[in-house]
Amino acid sequence: MIEHWQQVYRHLHAHPELSGEERATARLVADELRALPGWEVTENVGGTGVVGVLHSGPGPVVWLRADMDGLPVQEETGLDYASTVPGVMHACGHDVHVAALLGACEELSANPLPGTVVALFQPAEETGAGAQSMLNDGLLDRFPAPRIVLGQHVGPLPAGLILSRPGTLMAASDSVRITFLGKGGHASQPHTAVDPLLMAATFVVRMQALTARQTATAATPVLTAGALHAGTRPNIIADSSEVLLSLRTFTDGSRARMIEGIQRLAEAEAAAAGAPQEPKVEFYDHFPVTENTPGDTERVLAALAAASLPVMPMENPITGSEDFGAFGAAAEVPSVFWHIGGMDPARFTQDDLHYMLTESALPPHYPSNHSPRFAPDPAQALPAAITTMVTAARSELTRP
Template sequence: MTEQSTAATLSEHWQQVYRRLHAHPELSGEEHATAALVAEELRALPGWEVTENVGGTGVVGVLHSGPGPVIWLRADMDGLPVQEETGLDYASTVPGVMHACGHDVHVTALLGTCAELAANPLPGTVVALFQPAEETGSGAQGMLNDGLLERFPHPRIVLGQHVGPLPAGLVLSKPGTLMAASDSVRVTFLGKGGHASQPHTAIDPLLMAASLVLRLQSLAARQTATALSPVLTAGALHAGTRPNIIADTSEVLLSLRTFTDGSRNRMVEGIQRLAEAEAAAAGAPQEPKVEFYDHFPVTENTPGDTERVLASLSAANLPVMPMNHPITGSEDFGAFGTAAKVPSVFWHIGGIDPARFTEEDQIHMLTEGALPERFPSNHSPHFAPDPALALPAAITTMVTAARAELERPTMAE
């Protein structure tokens, strides 16, 4: 990288942009101030054409630098309904909302990447996608439904990255299946309310819900023979308003992660069957309502293209570690490459000071393929990447990958 490029990467400006984003998170589909900031920053850069309100609050920037390949670079923008507990001096000022998944890193890093590609352009076209509503699995498809493929240059490849509690700059990825599919599930039980002193006159939906949660713990273990087992987690159980009232209804919210269509189908059928069985056993007046929503597809990295991108990072002396197996987190990034019918490559990048990782931690990551538990994970109220290290690393990594793809001869497609 040039001296000018390095200076841009390390610019204090991006640290301030990051802090501003972190302090003002917005939920999925409500990223109005975030999108406005993105558009303002892009318009301040030479050569970038900016389109707002794509698929809701999405922002698309296009940098034309002469004939050559077209690449798409993607960052997601939304925060989560989490009360921040990091104690940072730039912590969220929005009660109950936090950038607990690092999307503020993604946005700032892509803006920094846009600045570097404008300062040191290569022949070709770069399309920067600032996507809303990743956390609900609807943002990528929303941009596509708004004519993304018809309104902007068609890509040869789509690149994306995600920060996590790894040593800053460390890149983890693999070809093929990288991340799980995901479904949110709502199970609503209908009972018969009554007085807590006379439970025999009621049909208690809370008991149905509690029994279902316990029974579901065995479903993933008993319903699959594949090496990539599904994960089913109960995230919420809602019923009642007072200790002396038996409620009429109860609600269970579940998160389902699967790696194959067959596994998902078995789990979907099993959840429905067990919910209906609980209601029948309790003598419920109606069958339960089971709803599946916020679906994320499996994230697939295109073989060949993934190895090439990771090799370009390694050739630039960036630390790359291959993943032994997919992770059970989920993303809607893959919708772009699937819709465009082009390769896509996604990687995870560390955002934590490497000095905090001991030799034992590194051995644990290599042998177990998992992070030490003392580091807060994404979606934790304590998740806090170190922007002074995470941002230069994420910008450098995306710039390196983007430049390598722009420099790749068109005839190699």
């Protein structure tokens, strides 16, 4: 059936849907689950979420999670199954997650073990709202409570390579919108105006000092400007400008200091420019730190390694973010998350692998998640991701 799941993957990749709009994706997931023996399917959980339950007698309850949403990115892969939706793409591999979890559901129902498997197909991971929306819709009351929650994320690594660590795995994340309010005017007479574009540009340069002053922390925060919007024509000074930031932190203290610093620096730039009003600073789309439960993480990774799957321990957490941890936190049970490679291993030279190991980073010439050129190889990514999820689930179902 792997050919079928590759076809499902290609369909999903060609028809991405943005966060909270995954209606066609959810219908496909529900139809595929209902075609498998033993699965009870519930749709519209937390909006467009889908939950499948496989009862196989008394035993532990294991939750498996995949996210479904795409991103507002114009695809540039050149694939024959590239996105048919202008400006929307599965640039983060959630199509791999969905197809792989469906494939795992097929294997788990074909060869069931005592216990219960709950498959969560989650909407809106990219906005940080999807997991909580499912929980707010009574997820813990409506479905069997888990003993453990498992999840995985595909990345631009050799297919099947598994990376994880106990404790902090991924950073907390906040999106920030700063609106500088100036006084518009004619470009030929800037002395009669208060230029909000200049405020925004100066702020973006100065904000780099905020992270530089936290280099002594165990994991330095990351602050990136992803967008700067202002004006309509070269000869018009606008009334306002907007800066969009992405903040990544690893501790509550670091996050609080960065939030205070962003607010202070924005207000100082406006004051220095003589702005008529203070800037508006908004924080939204918050993701908590992703924590892998110690003990349980080592046990799951050991089970994967015992099945001859390539497991590579991570020395440091990464600055990407996830809302996966909300499920385990709400249920007060362990959770284990790992990253799995989705690219043809033949693409990676020995120098590439050495760079990855020594720098804990992807070589610069590889398209990363969220790139318009990010393209996992389904022929190798899907079998690896299905096998990994099934192996982890079975190891937990058979645990006394």
